[in-house]
């Protein structure tokens with residue numbers, strides 16, 4: 001069914017009827033998509049460098065995904081977790097093979113996967129006969145919006161309003177090895193980290209820090225939880241950022257791109273950490289339903305057919321090469337961070353009047369490019385992994401020009 005609403009209609013209704021969580025959005029009424037482009041109600045195409053915030057890994061309108069969803073919708077959309085469904089089990093097997101983890105629980109979002117991870121970590125220590133409550137996370141991290149995950153999120157702007165927050169959470173200054181060494185003791189249930197922080201503006205941890213975190217967890221018995229919700233699904237050029245960093249966590253979480261746009265999250269655990277849950281400890285009505293799992297399996301099939309993980313690495317190199325000439329200490333671009341198609345561009349404060357948001361607005365208005373701005377000085381790129389060389393070249397040229405205006 002085609003929508004007949006105009007942008008103005010929807011904006012007026014939105015202002016009246018939605019909880020005001022998103023404020024005013026970008027002035028685009030998205031009604032369709034094709035490849036890396038979003039299409040509005042007038043047929044205008046926008047090159048989508050946000051990719052649904054790292055969700056539309058296959059781009060928009062992927063034929064295999066649409067066909068699999070239509071086929072599965074005609075057979076079975078949902079059944080309860082009181083019965084078996086084949087796609088859930090096959091997906092668990094495929095994800096364990098792809099990530100090196102042993103067991104999976106399916107949720108519906110990233111926050112839910114992380115919520116399960118925190119419960120599993122505490123549950124593990126209870127099952128070991130020595131309960132531990134402390135959860136350590138990094139400053140500037142982002143782990144979700146449920147009460148526990150927003151508390152693990154090391155950004156007071158997201159959680160302080162909702163006090164009293166669940167107890168037991170503390171924050172480590174991002175990347176500080178000394179602080180990590182001091183904080184890790186045998187009261188710590190788990191340490192939860194993004195290897196490349198996404199929401200804060202694409203900030204990678206060093207390999208040394210991550211190796212130290214693994215060693216200290218081994219020494220103290222704390223579980224290492226790696227949040228791959230943004231960095232996973234091939235985005236960095238490896239299927240998981242853990243593979244890029246050569247670290248095996250005890251617990252890993254995935255979501256975002258896993259369903260190619262269909263909501264699904266996954267909590268993955270080593271055989272040992274999986275002991276933290278016994279029947280009745282955790283569950284989900286929708287988690288792992290046949291439609292979502294069929295979607296995720298099709299996404300994995302498309303990764304294999306199109307070689308998307310390797311492509312993300314190559315595409316990221318092309319972006320970097322095209323943007324590198326604009327990098328200098330004086331600006332307009334002072335740094336390119338990240339890996340593969342998870343890129344942060346740091347702008348020089350002095351050379352970008354209006355900051356990153358002004359550059360974002362210029363790209364949207366003049367070039368039809370959708371890009372994410374974070375704070376005053378960062379642009380974030382999380383495009384579909386199917387972005388073409390031509391699109392990368394066009395976007396890079398437009399970004400450099402927009403920075404120089």
Ligand SMILES: Cc1ncc(COP(=O)(O)O)c(C=O)c1O
Pocket residue numbers: 053109110111112114142143144145194198199227228229230231255256
């Ligand atoms: C690293 C990370 N963890 C967790 C989340 C929360 O995921 P969701 O919005 O699906 O709950 C996000 C979302 O941006 C994220 O980037």
